[in-house]
Amino acid sequence: MSSKNLSRIPIFEKVGYASGDFACNLIYNTVSTYLLFFYTDVFGLSAATAGTMFLVVRIIDALADPFIGTIVDRTNSRFGRFRPYLLFGAFPFAILAILCFTTPDFSDMGKLIYAYITYVGLSLTYTTINVPYGALTSAMTRSNQEVVSITSVRMFFANLGGLIVAFFVPLLSNNLRNTTDSSVLAWQLTMSILGVIGACLLIFCFKSTKERVSLQKSKEKIRLSDIFEQFQVNRPLVVLSIFFIIIFGVNSISNSVGIYYITYNVGREDLVKWYGLLGSLPALIILPFIPKINRWIGKKKLLTFALLLNIVGLLGLLIVPPSHIFLVLLFRLIAAAGSVTAGGYMWALIPETIEYGEYKTGKRMGGLIYSVIGFFFKFGMAIGGIIPGFVLDKFGYVANQVQTPEALTGILITTTIIPVVFLILAIINIYFYNLDEEEYAKIVRELENRDKVYLDHINEFKN
Numbered sequence: 001m002s003s004k005n006l007s008r009i010p011i012f013e014k015v016g017y018a019s020g021d022f023a024c025n026l027i028y029n030t031v032s033t034y035l036l037f038f039y040t041d042v043f044g045l046s047a048a049t050a051g052t053m054f055l056v057v058r059i060i061d062a063l064a065d066p067f068i069g070t071i072v073d074r075t076n077s078r079f080g081r082f083r084p085y086l087l088f089g090a091f092p093f094a095i096l097a098i099l100c101f102t103t104p105d106f107s108d109m110g111k112l113i114y115a116y117i118t119y120v121g122l123s124l125t126y127t128t129i130n131v132p133y134g135a136l137t138s139a140m141t142r143s144n145q146e147v148v149s150i151t152s153v154r155m156f157f158a159n160l161g162g163l164i165v166a167f168f169v170p171l172l173s174n175n176l177r178n179t180t181d182s183s184v185l186a187w188q189l190t191m192s193i194l195g196v197i198g199a200c201l202l203i204f205c206f207k208s209t210k211e212r213v214s215l216q217k218s219k220e221k222i223r224l225s226d227i228f229e230q231f232q233v234n235r236p237l238v239v240l241s242i243f244f245i246i247i248f249g250v251n252s253i254s255n256s257v258g259i260y261y262i263t264y265n266v267g268r269e270d271l272v273k274w275y276g277l278l279g280s281l282p283a284l285i286i287l288p289f290i291p292k293i294n295r296w297i298g299k300k301k302l303l304t305f306a307l308l309l310n311i312v313g314l315l316g317l318l319i320v321p322p323s324h325i326f327l328v329l330l331f332r333l334i335a336a337a338g339s340v341t342a343g344g345y346m347w348a349l350i351p352e353t354i355e356y357g358e359y360k361t362g363k364r365m366g367g368l369i370y371s372v373i374g375f376f377f378k379f380g381m382a383i384g385g386i387i388p389g390f391v392l393d394k395f396g397y398v399a400n401q402v403q404t405p406e407a408l409t410g411i412l413i414t415t416t417i418i419p420v421v422f423l424i425l426a427i428i429n430i431y432f433y434n435l436d437e438e439e440y441a442k443i444v445r446e447l448e449n450r451d452k453v454y455l456d457h458i459n460e461f462k463n
Helices: 010-045 046-074 083-098 108-140 144-180 183-208 225-232 235-266 269-297 299-319 325-361 367-394 405-415 417-430 438-461
Strands: none
Touching: 010 046, 010 083, 010 108, 010 144, 010 183, 010 235, 010 367, 046 108, 046 367, 083 108, 083 183, 083 367, 108 144, 108 269, 108 325, 108 367, 144 183, 144 325, 144 438, 183 405, 225 235, 225 325, 225 367, 235 269, 235 325, 235 367, 235 405, 235 417, 269 299, 269 325, 299 367, 299 405, 299 417, 325 438, 405 417
């Protein structure tokens, strides 16, 4: 282990790395936030059919994660282990996103098959990019503070991408709809613009990052079955995996149902972009201070306070009448402040689980562990994707019509009560995270010593 593995990462490289998540959010956050609405109100699918498709596609995608993680951990190219996936996946990712927001002139069954094929293709391509992208952090440095710093910059840019998606996508699609007189073409053009920008940013991320941590070649190959060993010995990974299910489930519900809440409960479709903007805006203020907050109060208190803040905001939305626009937006801002804090910080914990897994098993499995996390957060997204569709259908939601009181109640429950229940479970779960700062520092020192012994043996053999 050379000293450069613990040195400070240049800010340009941190920004370059963060541009990768900025790109992914421009594309995939648009999909997560607007695709359900596009399928029901533009493409022509029923809410239940679209909800079922979200569940099926995300289960397929989640099941593919461990296989992709295993392939990533076996990669050894002149570009490194993780970076080549950014280069070669960029433009296929953008093209498939555009196809998802394209409405072909097929029969109803033909359109459903087309939707499944394009959405599955997009999700698998996203996984092939996102698993190595996430694992790249653990190859850039072993310094915990640098990982938190890199992750804070990453989450700042990720939420900046989310902010652009939340505010400018409705604005752009509405303007294009007025210009082209076609909702179908407007959404396709909107996704085309975001897709091209996102692909270029992924290539920039590839070119501006470096893999510094020396990865020893284990005598044993990384196998898919190593996942089960990790879950037996790696308690932080188990706790974090459950946390990702919950948080991504909540975020998926909030993102997909927000447009319904503002359009029908509040009755102000013109506020969709502002409601979305407030969902990402706190990140620009809070995330730069996450490293300092982490040093000040520690990871458990940080996450607990963030989750409680999210709950307070959601309960406010439940209580306040929808006609009180200022209060609606205020509580949205409060909920988002908690959401972006917890959602941003939890990514900084993944490299800890990689180090812990290497400490326990002797194998460094960045790709496999990120794929495990990917499996669980996509499982959460599957839950978050199907719940709105089925709850809306159960309460009698019908697209493009004035909604019944029962349908409005269903939208409100999905917006507030269901996420609050999940967040309470998240607070209980994080209590069992057993890797504190002192223990982590001890593990890093042990891994450094192992690396030194390994390199000494190699040098002796060469001599």
